[in-house]
Structures are given as structure tokens and as C-alpha cells.
Amino acid sequence: QVQLVESGGGLVQAGDSLRLSCAASGRAFGTYTVAWFRQAPGKEREFVVALLRSGSSTYYADFVKGRFAAARDNAKSTVYLEMHSLEPEDTAIYYCAARETNTGSAVSFSGSYAYWGQGTQVTVSS
Numbered sequence: 001q002v003q004l005v006e007s008g009g010g011l012v013q014a015g016d017s018l019r020l021s022c023a024a025s026g027r028a029f030g031t032y033t034v035a036w037f038r039q040a041p042g043k044e045r046e047f048v049v050a051l052l053r054s055g056s057s058t059y060y061a062d063f064v065k066g067r068f069a070a071a072r073d074n075a076k077s078t079v080y081l082e083m084h085s086l087e088p089e090d091t092a093i094y095y096c097a098a099r100e101t102n103t104g105s106a107v108s109f110s111g112s113y114a115y116w117g118q119g120t121q122v123t124v125s126s
Helices: none
Strands: 002-007 010-013 018-026 033-039 046-051 058-060 068-073 078-083 092-099 120-125
Touching (some): 002 092, 018 092, 046 068, 046 078, 058 068
Parallel strands (some): 010 120
Antiparallel strands (some): 002 018, 033 092, 046 058, 068 078, 092 120
């Protein structure tokens, strides 16, 4: 089992950058596939990015369009999400998630992740 805690959210202006972190504790972090999802008010939870446990493959949602970059540091049990050129449409609660399956199958499906953090709020003003 793994516990996840997100941090780094806040209020920024359009065009700004922000870096989110997700710190994990519990079982060996390196054995999990980790992902970021987000949920805007009144909308479904949306896939952002997933990283396989080895870091060899990273899957991004189409809307990222090169603005976001994710990385993991297994030695620090932490995954990061760098967000640039933020837009008001990026306003959401950002969640970190983890699962034991280490393939690219269904990485964008939130139901395939067993472990979730509490989320961190990102608000982008225009």
C-alpha cells in the first residue's frame, strides 16, 4: 500500500508556471505506476499524465500540448508535475494517483488506480 500527499498548488495568473509535487510513503514507490489527474468544478475527473514505474514511458493527455512535464524521483519517492503557460481552463484540483499495474494499458482510466492523494488546488486567474 502507498500513501500520497500532493503539494505546490496555489493561485497564479494566466501565463505563469507552477510545480506540483506528490510525495509517497509506504511500500516501495518505484514499483508503482503514478499519474496526475485533475477535476474542475462541475466536471469529470480528467487524466493529465502517467509515468510507468521505471520512468521509461510517460503518457500525456492531448490537451497538455507540451505545456506540462512530469517526472519521478524514485529515490525520493516523489513525482512532479511542471506546468507552464497556465490558462484559466487549467483551474482544478490536481490529484496524484498510483497503481501496481506497470503497463500503458488504461493509464488514463481513473478507475484503474487504487491509491489517491487528497488533491491540491490550482487556480489560474485571467
